[in-house]
Amino acid sequence: MPSTADIQAGLAEILEEVAGVAPADATPEKSFTDDLDVDSLSMVEIATAVEDKFGVAIPDDELANIKTVGDAMSFIEKNQG
Amino acid sequence: MSTPTADVVVTGLGATTPLGGDVASTWDALLAGRSGVSRLTDDWAKDFPAQLVARLTTEPAEVLDRVRIRRLDRSQQVAVIAAEEAWRDAAGADSGVDPLRVAVVFGTGIGGAVTLLDQDDILEAKGPKRVSPFTIPMLMPNGPAAAVGLAVGARAGVHAPVSACASGAEAIRWGLDLLRLDRADMVVVGGTEACVHPLPMAGFSAMRAMSTRNDEPHRASRPFDKGRDGFVLGEGAAALVLERADAATARGARIHARLAGAGGTSDGYDLVAPHPEGEGAGRAITAAIRDAGLTAADIGHVNAHATSTPIGDTAEAAAIRDAIGDHPLVTATKSQTGHLLGAAGALESVFTILALREQLVPATANLDDPDDDAAVQALDIVRRDARKATFSAALNDSFGFGGHNMALVFTTA
Numbered sequence: 001m002p003s004t005a006d007i008q009a010g011l012a013e014i015l016e017e018v019a020g021v022a023p024a025d026a027t028p029e030k031s032f033t034d035d036l037d038v039d040s041l042s043m044v045e046i047a048t049a050v051e052d053k054f055g056v057a058i059p060d061d062e063l064a065n066i067k068t069v070g071d072a073m074s075f076i077e078k079n080q081g
Numbered sequence: 082m083s084t085p086t087a088d089v090v091v092t093g094l095g096a097t098t099p100l101g102g103d104v105a106s107t108w109d110a111l112l113a114g115r116s117g118v119s120r121l122t123d124d125w126a127k128d129f130p131a132q133l134v135a136r137l138t139t140e141p142a143e144v145l146d147r148v149r150i151r152r153l154d155r156s157q158q159v160a161v162i163a164a165e166e167a168w169r170d171a172a173g174a175d176s177g178v179d180p181l182r183v184a185v186v187f188g189t190g191i192g193g194a195v196t197l198l199d200q201d202d203i204l205e206a207k208g209p210k211r212v213s214p215f216t217i218p219m220l221m222p223n224g225p226a227a228a229v230g231l232a233v234g235a236r237a238g239v240h241a242p243v244s245a246c247a248s249g250a251e252a253i254r255w256g257l258d259l260l261r262l263d264r265a266d267m268v269v270v271g272g273t274e275a276c277v278h279p280l281p282m283a284g285f286s287a288m289r290a291m292s293t294r295n296d297e298p299h300r301a302s303r304p305f306d307k308g309r310d311g312f313v314l315g316e317g318a319a320a321l322v323l324e325r326a327d328a329a330t331a332r333g334a335r336i337h338a339r340l341a342g343a344g345g346t347s348d349g350y351d352l353v354a355p356h357p358e359g360e361g362a363g364r365a366i367t368a369a370i371r372d373a374g375l376t377a378a379d380i381g382h383v384n385a386h387a388t389s390t391p392i393g394d395t396a397e398a399a400a401i402r403d404a405i406g407d408h409p410l411v412t413a414t415k416s417q418t419g420h421l422l423g424a425a426g427a428l429e430s431v432f433t434i435l436a437l438r439e440q441l442v443p444a445t446a447n448l449d450d451p452d453d454d455a456a457v458q459a460l461d462i463v464r465r466d467a468r469k470a471t472f473s474a475a476l477n478d479s480f481g482f483g484g485h486n487m488a489l490v491f492t493t494a
Contacts, residue, residue, distance in 0.1 A: 020148035042152075044214040 001080065007054070007073050014049040015069075018042055028070030036069075046072075056080055089260045090494065092334040093171025093322030094431050095163040095271070099315050099418050102139030103166055107428075108435050111443050112467050116299035116417050118313050125279045131291035133301050134277050135315035135419025152215050153228055154193035155275035159318035159424075160225035161232045164269050168233050171322035173267060176332055184237040184265035185230040186255040187320075188248030190423030190481070191276040193220030198280055225273045229320070237265040243423075245481030246386070247345075248272050249319065250426025253489055254343035256323045266328060271320030272427035285314065288353070290390055302420075303447035304387035304413035305394050305457050312388040315419030319427035321434075336494040338434040341375070341474065344368025348484030355393055359400025361486045366404040366478060369488035373474070377405045380490070381472020382442050384433040386479050387413035388420045397480070398456035410470055411462045412436075416446035426479035426487060433477040433491055442468045 002010070012026035019042045025035075032038040038046065043066075047058045050072065056079040058066075066072050094104045099117025101107035110117075117135040126132045141158035142150050150158060164187070168174065173183075196219040203211050218224055223241035230239035238259075242251040249272020256270035285291045292311040294301040302313045329336055346368065348361035355362070370377055383401055387394050394413075401411065414432050421428055436442050448464040451457055478488040 017147075018151065020146060041214040041218075048211070 004073065004077065007076050010053055011050070011069060011072055014046055014053065018045045018049060026069055028068065028073060030069045031067055032069070050076065054080055087261055088326035089257050089323055089340045090326045090329050091321050091337045091340055091434055092324055092329050093167035093173065094337060094434065095166030095170060096317065096319040096428055096431055097137060097139060097159050097162045098317035098319070098421070098428060099135035099137060102144070104431060111414060111417055111432065114417070114444065114446055116446065117315065118298040118301055118419055120295055120298050129282060129286065130293050131282065131286045131311065132295045133292060133298050133313045135313055136277065137316055152219070154196045154219040154224060156189055156193060156273045157219065157225045157228040159275055159316070160187055160271065160273035161228050163271055163273070163318040163320040164229040165232055167271070167320040167322045168269060171334060173233060173322060176267065176334070178267050180234045180236045182237050182266035183233060183235040184239070184259050184268045185226050185233065185235045186240045186242065186252040186259070186268060186270045187226035187229050188242040188244065188252040188272045188423050189222055189225050190245045190248050190274055191281060192222035193224055194276045194281060195278045196220045198278055229269055233269055235269065244485035245483050246420070246422050246425055247479040247481035247485035247487045248423035248426065249428070250430065250477065250479035250487035250489055251345065251485070253321060253340065253427065253430055254345055254487060257340050257343050260323055260325055267322060267324045269320060269322055270427070271318060272424040273318035274422040274424045275316040276422070277314060277316055282314065292389065300447050302389045302416050304385065304389045304416050304445060305398065305451055305462055306448050307450045307452050309389045309391060309394065311390055312415065313419040315421040317421050317428065318424050319431045321427065321430060338437050338491045338494055340489065341492045342369045342371070342373025342490040344372055344488045346486045348486065350484055353482045355396040355480060357392070357396055359396040361484060362397060362400035362478065362480055363404040365486035365488040366400060366476065369476065369490045373490040373492065375474055375490065378408070379474045380405050380409050380476050381470060382433070382436055382475035383409045383411045384429045384436070384475070384477045385411050385413045386425070388415055393480070395452060395454045395457060397478070398454060398460055402456045402459045405476070407459045407461060409461065410442045410468060411460045412443050413445045413462070414443060416448070426477065429479070430477045430489055430491070433475045437472070437475050437491055437493055440469060440471060442470055
């Protein structure tokens with residue numbers, strides 16, 4: 001089971017690859033759309049990459065509730081099996 | 082607002098091509114007689130009848146950031162690279178122009194076909210959930226125009242003519258119209274193509290349109306030559322910035338040339354074959370010269386569409402001879418760049434403008450033995466070395482499958 005720090009680092013890697021977000025900016029309080037300038041299509045790509053990397057499934061209605069990096073981290077922590 | 086005039090000038094040029102990553106390196110390589118053509122080394126190409134392509138010298142990933150590379154089809158990447166160079170060249174960002182008065186017209190022949198095919202592979206192999214959410218914006222034929230619009234912040238309108246190999250030239254004609262109609266103050270125009278992939282290669286091959294001179298890549302594209310056997314597929318993009326002359330002069334912009342006139346017609350003859358005497362092509366040429374307020378005698382240079390197909394080149398030669406005469410210095414630069422399809426008219430307009438500016442007509446490579454056809458024989462086609470000449474007006478023509486004919490007349494600034 002990866003630690004919270006591992007999850008944050010993994011997420012930061014995905015954000016950098018998909019949306020060009022500097023890893024240092026990928027902190028829990030950041031909003032994907034308001035702070036990191038991630039658009040809705042990129043959110044779909046990020047979700048797919050998260051599913052691959054962490055072995056979780058993100059249904060569309062759950063994805064709509066993931067607003068911040070912290071939201072994504074807790075979703076991954078809760079749903080990893 | 083300035084008083085609109087019919088006088089439109091070119092204040093910016095950009096290109097990324099099989100000869101160079103920008104306008105200067107492309108022009109230098111053209112004058113040096115370099116060929117952009119090479120033989121495909123990919124496994125899939127081994128059994129293909131035509132294995133030649135003219136690839137970019139500079140990969141888009143060396144120029145654009147990773148996010149834009151991910152989100153844009155290759156045809157959109159090169160469009161943005163060429164347009165950003167043209168916009169910088171025109172000092173567009175410092176021009177004070179209102180973004181609400183900036184428009185884009187950018188054409189493509191094939192569009193995001195490679196994205197379509199790659200994503201179909203993913204769909205077949207992994208299912209619909211793995212298809213990229215960027216599939217549609219990457220494959221739509223207005224995608225390059227839209228991407229350029231974002232890059233320059235254009236908000237007066239973004240347009241995408243689709244007329245096969247005449248698309249780039251048609252974009253320039255639309256740009257001229259927008260400025261004459263006062264629908265914009267600056268227009269970024271151009272064309273783009275990047276469709277090197279087995280399916281387009283197989284499709285053009287099935288039409289018997291491509292050269293199969295696989296063992297001699299540099300000698301394969303040979304417009305007007307007796308031994309020509311088809312075109313070589315090229316990739317790249319070119320862009321121009323257009324504005325009205327009074328506004329350009331008022332802001333102290335450097336003016337490369339005037340876009341003096343344009344003409345467009347359709348053959349109404351066959352879906353893909355050109356009219357054998359170039360009837361519609363000739364009418365487009367005549368219309369462009371008249372639109373420029375000139376006569377045929379004024380045209381000193383023609384950058385021909387001449388793709389190196391057996392029937393296309395003779396039909397065009399007839400059109401040039403009949404509509405203009407035997408006096409202009411003709412060149413066919415696809416002999417070195419290959420055929421950039423939807424980008425061809427834009428790239429060849431850049432070459433036409435540079436030839437005007439430098440009073441120097443690049444040579445047609447590989448024209449060892451001109452076709453016996455009477456019209457080809459009548460033309461003064463520049464071969465072996467670039468030729469110095471004095472001329473104040475030059476014409477670029479472009480034709481596309483579908484019977485599209487475009488001609489553009491440029492004059493010295």
